[in-house]
Amino acid sequence: MSKPKLITEDGIRSDGRRFDELRPIKMEVGVLDKSDGSAYVEFGKTRVFAAVFGPREVHPRHLSLPDRAILNCRYHMTSFSVEERKPLGMTRREVELSKVIREALETVVFLEEFPRTSIDIYIEVVQADGGTRTTGLTAASLALADAGIPMADLIAAVAVGKVDGQLVLDLNDVEDKYGEADMPIAMAPRFDSIVLLQLNGRISKDEFPKALALAKKGIMEIYRLQREALKRRYSTTHQGGM
Amino acid sequence: MPLYFSEHEIVLPGQLLSDDGRRSGEGTYVVDGKIYAAQVGLATIRNNRVCVIAFKGVYRPQVGDEVIGVISDVKPNGFDVVLGKHLTGVIRIPDRRKVQNLGLRVGDVISARVKESSLRGIILEHTRKMRRFDKGLLISIHPAKIPRLIGRRGSMINMIKRMTGCRIVVGRNGLIVISGPSPAQEFAAVTAIKEVEKEAHTQGLTERISKLIDSILKGGVG
């Protein structure tokens, strides 16, 4: 299949966005009942659920840590979330993404508050259109907050990339597939710190700081939306019955 | 001290609350001498400390808490008790005969007082204070909502008891036993309690709960 045109000379992308525009984002906190905290996030067509259980006992006991909680994270995609059906079970990609997402969250969760326990995070991608790990991480952060797990900050994440030579924010699936670079980034904005960073593709040394700045801009907006979503959940005025 | 929030404002993790790092209280943390919120909750000053009362804070049993639990294991030297979704405690009775005489079985619901609570676990007191419930409904709500369910000087819980005519024993750990003269009244009590859990952070709750109970009892549901 020939490579589609990803961005015009006027800077309009395949889905009509400009280079620095995020996709339409939807966030809802507390969407599942049986978990301790949950969230649902959409970035364009990418749709992800996240749920948190814990802090809870670790089984088997010998896996627990004496001075802090263990964070477990499972990033998983449904079979129908992608164009070509994904077979059941964990692929290597899901295993890797589970790790980097967990490490991002470990940076901000106060694990020492809950020794000998585990905090389990489940991310389920029901539709994938680019940026599933960053959407998942954004959702997981909301789910942790919803579960009352103490954290230093929320984590907001987005992917920046390069398509047809131009840096763009919040890659969709087509851009991810056919672009020159895909760089997911997550930050704890309060401390101006990066908690997840990967690069798939290539960018020049000069482009890198520009890409970072572009990402940060998107992240601050996502962070604002997260805070709004959490506040909405606990608004003091009575919401009409569900 | 300089504050960056108003009393009972909803704050979020990472939100800056104060520059005076010496006055940090529960639900907060300090970095570079500044106090930040660690939880989603209401920011407030308590005992001259900046605190965040979390909407869904993790319950940490305090010595003296009256809790309700379900016996999950009977051992020669005591019982294991489930106190919540992720919480268990133990009752230690070094006398095997005493354990047998108590006649408690797996699945029994008891109320007890917390004797010790540490990283090593929760130990419940075995005293006359410990009692077994022999009938009623057991429900569970998030422990963080228990204070709201009780209300100032018991105002909310007493209203629910009065209006439904039910006996309600509230465990600080979120487990509650309800026993009433009829299923309809028990249903009204359960519905009211679950509504309090859902709407704990809203205003005008007492009145709405009162109306809710009214409508259930009149409507003849349950």
Next chain:
Amino acid sequence: MALPLRSKKDLTARIMQEKIYSLLQQGKRLDGRGPRDLRPITIQTNLVEKAEGSALVIMGGTKILTGIKVEVGTPYSDRPDEGSFAVNAELLPLASTTFEPGPPDERGVELARVVDRSLREGKAIDLKKLCIVEGEKAYILFIDIYVLDYDGNYYDPALLSAMAALATLKIPKYKVTDGKLEKTDEYFTPELTALPFSVMVGVLGEKFLVDPQIDEEKVLDVSLIIGTDEKGNVVSIQKNSPGPVPINLMDEIIEIAWEKTQEIRKKFLESVPAKLAQGQ
């Protein structure tokens, strides 16, 4: 009434067991329902564009998302003019503290197979309509069921969501040019040739209840899932729990199942734009 109270994770309080039993004796249930009342059902379809068919069913507190992916494969040699379908189910750890991550355990496997049987024996779709080139190419439907939130009885909403996803399937049309298969831009939605639905019936002390909520599920003497089609045939049965079913109760159980599946059928037709084959 000595019922086995299970592991710590699933521990049921004795007083709750007794309460559920005594309420049922009076024709009442914990959530205010009558013994023959189903929980409120909502059905949403076409929510996942990348799937050829999808549906979210919420039944009380149980939430199930089913997606269908369509692939092209070779028909079975003994059925060269038919396509096929396969059902899988995952009890996601998001849904309950009793679901572990990993490959489906016996419950997940059972759920998939029960739904499969209801669809297959219920003849919900005409597999011949899934043939592209006889003996060579046919559509394979992968019906994948995910339990997102578990508040009792995932069986009925699972079948319901699979049916809703099937009813709104958009299968890409293929054409053959020079012996090669080419995907066109057109789609078709296969008709449903039957409407199989199931209901879970629980027995507690000689009394029945339908669509158990999770607290009820844990204390039932026994439960069965019964699937029927719109013509009154019983198309699947699964006794899905330990415990004896007094044989004299079976007739009544089948009657209740028929009544309730008709209700679900009605709800389905109201909510889903299903194309029905002649004679439905």
